[in-house]
Amino acid sequence: MRLHFIAIGGSAMHNLALALHEKGYKITGSDDVIYEPSKTRLNNKGLLPKQFGWFPEKITKDLDAVILGMHAREDNPELARAKELELPIYSYPEFLFEQSKEKTRVVIGGSHGKTTITSMILHVMNYHHKNVDFMVGAQLEGFENMVHLTQENDFIVLEGDEYLSSPIDRRPKFHLYKPNIAFLSGIAWDHINVFPTFDEYLEQFKIFIDSIVKGGILVYNEEDQHLKQLVEESTNTIRKHSYRTPDYHVENENTLLHTPEGDMPVAVFGEHNLQNLAGAKWICQHMGIDEEDFYEAIASFKGASKRLEKIVETKNTVVFKDFAHSPSKVMATTKAVKEQYPDRKVVACLELHTYSSLNANFLKQYESSLNAADEAVVFFSPEAVENKKLEPISKEQIFEAFSRTDLTVYTNALEFKNYLQEQQYDHKVLLLMSSGNYGGLNFDEIKNWVS
Structure with missing residues (x-):
């Protein structure tokens, strides 16, 4: 496939471009400015635009699709040309869904902790040599890119952001993934520019719960009362598994997690991170990792980039x-x-x-x-x-x-x-x-x- 990225320099967009390039797609892109590390990473793969700016002549009939980044404006001249030629135009999450239609989609949502939880899951899978596709919001130790896409992997783990999909698609990203296995860490009002009231923000999570495929699974934090109420009120025919903060204690500036095998030191700390860990354990178990193997792997997890x-x-x-x-x-x-x-x-x-x-x-x-x-x-x-x-x-x-x-x-x-x-x-x-x-x-x- 031949794909053109409008606003290729964004953190998520350039990682998707790199992943599709590795998959064998023909990639071009444009942006008005590209910062590091996106600039060097795109350049290393021959994907850095020769000039910054928007060039409608790059949009031609032989393109299979255009992927539109959130950074682009609604009046972008390349977008206007793509509409004129009636080319398929995808937002970032829409195209990820297209890439994962035949896979088991695991979507990690919630107002906080998404990147850390997704990172924990990927760390455990990588530790046990279980290959999965993924999209995560931070650079992880042991992973080259933040997006990885293949033909053969059964699972794809997606960080499910509640922010808007693109300048012309005002739906939250996580509404588009249709998860088989979903996760919600909690609900705390954010993005006031898009959701000016808490009720409007809360509604997005209700829609997400309803978007889980019939017979799917939702893992959720039962200690969040707003979330708990939404889950209990949902009539979607899914399995619901709750989790809560596990028992732990701090000793000599070290956190010890209480497990069936005894106290286990972990590198992450704080009630919120241990709560994230408990939820990640449930997801990994639904992906075929037993509890003992999860604890063995998570002991070496040090955290995601910029997260504590x-x-x-x-x-x-x-x-x-x-x-x-x-x-x-x-x-x-x-x-x-x-x-x-x-x-x-x-x-x-x-x-x-x-x-x-x-x-x-x-x-x-x-x-x-x-x-x-x-x-x-x-x-x-x-x-x-x-x-x-x-x-x-x-x-x-x-x-x-x-x-x-x-x-x-x-x-x-x-x-x-x-x-x-x-x-x-x-x-x-x-x-x-x-x-x-x-x-x-x-x-x-x-x-x-x-x-």
Whole structure:
């Protein structure tokens, strides 16, 4: 097949392009800008566009299909040409479904933990040499790409995002996969720009549950009351398997999971991650891995990229980088780090970077989310607020939202960097939470400040 990618440089899009290239498809693409590591990875396979920009002449009748990325605009000139020629136009999730129609589709959804849970499952499968197709939202140790597609594998594991599919397809991605085996980790309001009320957001998960194929399986977190109610109310003829946080304890800054074979040390920590682990175990069992083999494999799982990732460790200091940005994840991550390091001072820094987090009406959702930290810092860029065409927010609004009187707030990237540089790091844990980079912070520099 000959395929053209509009907005090929995106994290998900370039990984799909690479996977289809490996499968033998003829791939071309366009984008107005491509950043690293996408740029080098595409270039290494001969898929990097020779020029940046949009070129309608690239869209010809001999293309079998066009794949449209979320980064492209609705008035994209290449998209207009594809419509004019009446070519098949797919969103990213639509094309993944096309690639997986004959497979057993395992879809991992939920407001939080999707990437970690998908990564756990893939780690276990890889450990036991079970070959599966997949799409995951982070680079994993032992895997070359974030997307892998074959003709022969029976299973495909898909991270099921609830965000929109493309500029011309306003359905959430996870509505398009029609899972045989589905997973939901929980529901916490997000993407306020698309789902302005919690009820609208909740409805997307109801639709997802109803999209599970008849006779399929849903594994869900019974400790999430909103999710539990949705599952109990569903009339879809599926099997429903619940899970909850397993028993564990922390000893000398190590987490020990209670298993039928006794206490087992694990590299991941925090109630939310162990909850993720319990759910991943159920999915792996439905994919043919027994409980004992799951525990053997998961003991060596260190986490997904940017998910509570340890970037510095010295005798007296630890620094973590985490993708946490939603209120529930910020609270869970901060609590987890303090629980793991109860005798050290935990400094938690959060960048408000997403559309939701920078929305004045949504800010109150962050109340108490940083309370587990000994010292709490919030950074946001007024320019980012302006670029997202949102109402300006003040430091006072941040103080009020987080309900923490000793909170420190920075709006200048250089001042925040200086704060980090001047820290005394002895006997501390630094937690940096963001889906951005704090206005250009070089995380490698932190190693020099700590040592």
